[in-house]
Amino acid sequence: MLLQLVLILLVTSVPARKNHRKHIQESFPSQSTEYRDYEALNSEYAQNYEYEYDHHQQDQQDRQHLLQHDNQQLPQRNKLLVIVLDGFRWDYFNIYKDRTGKDLEGFKRFMSAGVRTKYLESVFPAESFPAWQTIQTGLYPESHGIVGNQFYDSEVHKMTDSTYLAFFNIDDERTTAHMKWWQKDEVEPIWATAAKHDVTFATFLWGRCDIPYDNVKRLSPAYCENYYSTDLTKTLTINVDKAVQQLQSGVDAAIIYDLTLEKAGEDFGPFSDQVEGKLRQLDAAMVHLEDRLNQTYMNEHVNVVIVSDHGMTYGHHSPYEVEIKKVKLSNHLQKGTYRWIVGTGSHAGVYPKSREQRKGIVERLKEVDGIRVYGKHDIPEELHYKHNKNSPPILVLAEPGTIILSSGRDVQRPSYNRGSGKGHGYSSPQSLVEQTKMGLSGYDPREEDMRGIFLAKGPDFKATGEVYPAIKLVDVYQVLTHVLGVPPQANNGTWDDVRDLLVDPNAAPSRTFGLCKTVIILLLASLISHHQHNYAI
Ligand SMILES: [Zn+2]
Secondary structure, three states: OHHHHHHHHHHHHOOOOOOOOOOOHHHOOOOOOOOOHHHHHHHHHHHOOOOOHHHHHHHHHHHHHHHHHHHHHOOOOOEEEEEEEOOOOOOHHHHHHHHHOOOOHHHHHHHHOOEEEOOEEOOOOOOHHHHHHHHHHOOOHHHHOOOOOEEEOHHHHHHHOOOOOOEEEOOOHHHHOOHHHHOOOOOOOHHHHHHHOOOOEEEEOOOOOOOOOOOOOOOOOOEEEOHHHOOOOOOHHHHHHHHHHHHHOOOOEEEEEEOHHHHHHHHHOOOOHHHHHHHHHHHHHHHHHHHHHHHOOOOOOEEEEEEOOOOOEEOOOOOOOOOOEEEEHHHHOOOOOEEEEEOOEOEEEEEEOOOOHHHHHHHHHHOOOOEEEEEHHHOOHHHOOOOOOOOOOEEEEEOOOEEEEOOOOOOEEOOHHHOOOOOOOOOOOHHHHHHHOOEEOOOOOOOHHHOEOEEEEOOOEOOOOOEEOOEEHHHHHHHHHHHHOOOOOOOOOOHHHOHHHEOOOOOOOOHHHHHHHHHHHHHHHHHHHHHHHHHHO
16 A cells, blocks of 8 residues: 555656757767777677676666656756866966966966865876776776776786787877776776766767777767877867867767876976966966857856866976986896886886795885885785786885886886887887986875866856865766766765865765655655554544
8 A cells, every 4th residue: 555655656746757868979970980909909808708698688678767767857967077187286376376476367267166175186106097097987096907007917918918918008009908998897987877877978088988888888978089189289278169069069078188288297397388388278278168158158057177187296307406316127126037117207017027036126126215115915005006916016116306217128118119109109219208208297196296186166066266175086086976967886985075065965966866765755755644644543
């Protein structure tokens, strides 16, 4: 009887379906088809992919059934625009003012109408690819598995039988394409979760958005240009226009990535004229964004979140009277005791030839100034790095002010000379690269110079213009899922750290939650009325 009452209440309380959004995937051409190497690279892996088809079919039907009911409970969703400014240090606003006597007016206006945190603590290593995966999953690198801009994966080595493909390397598009890294269970990027809930994303220059999350369902953004499509001659303003156009056309959310500031920081240092010029250019894009949102009447319906992936410290030359320490690891190690040294700059992994040699290598390197050395089991838990099989057997982490130089070609990996040339990196051998970089990232994220920014404005954020306490990069994901109204996957964020930024932190974070809450309220209501009825008799 009670159950019947609840069911009747549930059915009659559902309003007519409204705001049915058309999926716009067909409206936009898919990304460039000229570069499809990863398809071939991955085909063998796909054949071996164990997929429980029936189980997933049923799961999909269940979810659709749930959504059909749940859609009807939702008010119209606000849109979301995320702008990721690579290498934007937390104190660039002050550095700019010190150098020029002026403010970055576009950013200043944005911040005065929204919220800003004191800084954003990156993850370890505080560098691009690991941080991007954290932004879109809310997970630490040890959980999402992209443990560096460069790392070695023994499984991919076995699968591909290639020492070239076994080394993930940001500067070489072919080596970051293996779907094993992007289709891990429980490491679902926000655009894939959104796609499951009929919420569409457009992504501009964003990581490996071109590789679908689920190999069978092919969950992808509605529009995607990956990181390797970056053209350094094009400004952020161009992508702001493209993103606003997509939002106007019905897409629910967009991510724009911009590399130009990091590149200027790496090439000329974080205190350079070139960085100052790039900041001015990004600031102009902020003014342009505000104008575009006003012209399209979307200002009140679009949440804008601006984050950086990490900060930047000086590399080869210090702007102060400080001597930079340079450490070449192979100079301190006995030949033949190790196979490879993976990575340079702020950190590197050493791969001993055998397990017995591990201790001796750690002991030797511990005597070197300017670096911290850990056997895998001794890597501090707070780096959230050691619990992954791709974190190295020995981690060497430089202190700021120290650079790890490239060791000889026979032991230094990844090997740079076999690259596709598609990356915008560096055609020169790695031995030259890290030794001439004027700005570096990838150090311990707790170092001040590694801190990034978090700014947000829009209908779901407070408009106090205040500076809130620092948050962590792992906290960003839950903010994005909340304002977009998609259910978050399990993540490392802490809700209490971000709730003060939001107008309504208690709003239903997802459609699923919305339905549960409705059912609970109806149950309670019917119980009360049932009880009152009995009492009256
Ligand atoms: Zn970066």
